[in-house]
Amino acid sequence: METDLILTDRREGYRVITLNRPDRLNSFNEAMHAALMAALLDAEADTDCRALIITGAGRGFCAGQDLSDRVFSPGQAPDLSSTLERLYNPLVRKLRELQMPVVCAVNGVAAGAGANIALACDIVLAARSAKFIQAFAKLGLVPDSGGTWFLPRLVGSARARALALLAELVAAEQAEAWGMIWKAVDDASLMDEAHRLAAHFATQPTIGLGLIKQALDASQTNDLSQQLDLERDLQGRAGRTPDYMEGVMAFFEKRQPKFTGKA
Structure with a gap:
């Protein structure tokens, strides 16, 4: 049985929330969805918490949906609409409606819904080794978790279409150059920069x-x-x-x- 799927580190004025399934590149199953939402709601209710950092444990930020969590019988069509309505859409809405800055520190790959959950945050920092990929086309799916909304607004229509249709990797420095993220930083400096921003926000109005x-x-x-x-x-x-x-x-x-x- 999995435990501690989400880690919360309380700092002075802010919290660090870590996706913690490193053996699965922090891909989402239903239990991790529930744990992350609970962590966000708990932070939201804490009047002493004035900023959040969201990051991933291990060598990746988040590989999106854990496909092994979607086991279905041959000939059975899964209801992916239900998955989005119950899990991913509420998560993205919650990230956007939090009345505090949310800093995402992308360490390694951010794929599929993992990429779009990162883009739902207010300020996205990425290690120079990090990569973003809209992997949905490789599975015959549509970018979800806000991907078709965030991408055109961040990188423009032409790039959004190419990224969604080709499912090509975007390196952190390219993501910064395109305006997809705020900044690419050296791998060793990623969390220091994230903490610097969160500590700043913890002193602001x-x-x-x-x-x-x-x-x-x-x-x-x-x-x-x-x-x-x-x-x-x-x-x-x-x-x-x-x-x-x-x-x-x-x-x-x-x-x-x-x-x-x-x-």
């Missing part, structure tokens, strides 16, 4: 950062007038937070602000 995430996501479908209205409404909420007042006072007093991230 968390509510305001969450509102920034909302605004950026909404801009993908809003027209300009709708986005201006949303900015107005979100700015009104941000301006009523204690962190805004602290930021203003710190500016005038020429000191570093002490944000609490609290409402």
Whole structure:
């Protein structure tokens, strides 16, 4: 029986969540889905947690779906729609709606749903040895877990189509050059950089950062007038937070602000 499929390391102001099936390249089975969602919900409920790092144990980030978890009888057609509706779609939605920054540290391969779960995070760092692949076409499937939404917005239509149809590997430095991820870093520096970002976010105005995430996501479908209205409404909420007042006072007093991230 598998245990500790997800590891949680609590740091000051943030948490590190590690996918922990290294013998299977951290591919997803139902138990790991449940454990990851529980870890995300627990972090979300912790008012002292103001940022997350998500990474993988061993030599890979996540190889997507564990195909051995989808055993079915000859002639039986699996219901992959149900798998997405129950497991992957709620996971991607939760990652996007978390009101704190989520840093993904991609160590090694990120394939299929594993690649798209990484892209669902706010800031993606990748070791220079890491690779991304939309492996779905090799199995006659459609990119899921948000792949057909994230890719065109990150790399453009032409590259998204080629990546989805050809299922070719993209090295970390190429992913950075294309704007698929934030930054490629030396393998030995990956977690140090991830911790540096998370520790920074743990000192920042968390509510305001969450509102920034909302605004950026909404801009993908809003027209300009709708986005201006949303900015107005979100700015009104941000301006009523204690962190805004602290930021203003710190500016005038020429000191570093002490944000609490609290409402």
